Amino acid sequence: AESHLTVDFYSKSCPKFLDIIRETITNKQISTPTTAAAALRLFFHDCFPNGCDASVLVSSTAFNTAERDSSINLSLPGDGFDVVIRAKTALELACPNTVSCSDIIAVAVRDLLVTVGGPYYEISLGRRDSRTSKSSLVSDLLPLPSMQISKLIDQFSSRGFSVQEMVALSGAHTIGFSHCKEFTNRVNPNNSTGYNPRFAVALKKACSNSKNDPTISVFNDVMTPNKFDNMYFQNIPKGLGLLESDHGLFSDPRTRPFVELYARDQSRFFNDFAGAMQKLSLHGVLTGRRGEIRRRCDAIN
Numbered sequence: 254a255e256s257h258l259t260v261d262f263y264s265k266s267c268p269k270f271l272d273i274i275r276e277t278i279t280n281k282q283i284s285t286p287t288t289a290a291a292a293l294r295l296f297f298h299d300c301f302p303n304g305c306d307a308s309v310l311v312s313s314t315a316f317n318t319a320e321r322d323s324s325i326n327l328s329l330p331g332d333g334f335d336v337v338i339r340a341k342t343a344l345e346l347a348c349p350n351t352v353s354c355s356d357i358i359a360v361a362v363r364d365l366l367v368t369v370g371g372p373y374y375e376i377s378l379g380r381r382d383s384r385t386s387k388s389s390l391v392s393d394l395l396p397l398p399s400m401q402i403s404k405l406i407d408q409f410s411s412r413g414f415s416v417q418e419m420v421a422l423s424g425a426h427t428i429g430f431s432h433c434k435e436f437t438n439r440v441n442p443n444n445s446t447g448y449n450p451r452f453a454v455a456l457k458k459a460c461s462n463s464k465n466d467p468t469i470s471v472f473n474d475v476m477t478p479n480k481f482d483n484m485y486f487q488n489i490p491k492g493l494g495l496l497e498s499d500h501g502l503f504s505d506p507r508t509r510p511f512v513e514l515y516a517r518d519q520s521r522f523f524n525d526f527a528g529a530m531q532k533l534s535l536h537g538v539l540t541g542r543r544g545e546i547r548r549r550c551d552a553i554n
């Protein structure tokens with residue numbers, strides 16, 4: 254299907270496509286700096302289970318519980334959805350019924366990553382949007398921090414991603430947040446979970462009230478939380494990886510060499526991350542007569 258995608262897909266039908274997205278994401282990122290991480294995770298949760306088809310953007314109705322209401326997606330931040338909706342609104346004014354929500358999110362994420370220091374890569378266009386979104390179909394298809402590295406490797410390889418690509422993509426955790434419940438089971442300093450002891454104490458303190466306030470969250474990358482860089486990989490060997498799955502990449506001999514490689518060579522990380530993001534952005538896309546151009550990103554036509 255990817256062969257139908259082209260970088261100049263909208264050059265005649267919507268020549269301002271790239272400009273409109275860039276303006277939207279710039280304004281949004283300046284007013285709400287968490288947007289880049291929010292949109293990146295949203296894109297991963299769209300593409301990885303069932304293809305980059307904007308199925309994750311659809312709202313539930315009285316007749317259908319959509320993907321975004323599956324338990325793993327409930328923590329997807331509103332600002333990721335919002336930046337796509339804003340771009341769609343502007344694009345519908347400029348070129349009605351032309352641009353898919355799945356193309357908007359792919360380009361918005363690419364451009365947002367550049368604003369926080371990440372690498373640029375080309376995005377081919379012409380994706381179409383799903384006509385369905387079912388909560389029940391995604392729950393087992395996304396990774397959890399509690400999964401063993403073998404399980405994560407299987408999950409990625411069953412979608413065509415190598416171990417190296419999985420490690421490179423995990424470098425996305427160089428930005429953004431995690432809620433306390435995603436890692437507090439690790440924070441007990443009595444069991445040897447690989448945390449730097451002072452980091453464990455700090456996390457325990459930060460999350461001490463999280464039972465009462467489940468919105469409390471912590472930076473994924475304590476050193477440079479808002480900058481897209483290779484610090485995530487430098488942190489992990491020091492016991493500063495936040496999630497069990499982050500730390501696990503260093504414990505397992507299959508993934509550890511790539512953590513070490515990316516920790517010492519940021520340009521290798523950027524190169525491999527960009528390549529893996531391009532691959533992710535082609536995963537399971539709908540083209541030609543399949544799918545539809547949604548009028549609203551949150552509802553099937």
Ligand code: HEM
Nearest residue numbers: 290291293294297328396397398422425429430431432498
């Ligand atoms: C390798 C397996 C992975 C696991 C187990 C995992 C798990 C998680 C968890 C539990 C969170 C915290 C969510 C919250 O509390 O709100 C998170 C955040 C995040 N994840 Fe992952 N993730 C994985 C891979 C990826 C990949 C491949 C990407 C993108 C390419 C990604 C992008 C992000 C981003 C950007 C955030 C921060 C979101 C924000 O700040 O709003 N993750 N991840």
Ligand SMILES: [Ca+2]
Nearest residue numbers: 299304306308
């Ligand atoms: Ca999808």
Ligand SMILES: [Ca+2]
Nearest residue numbers: 427474477480
């Ligand atoms: Ca960082």
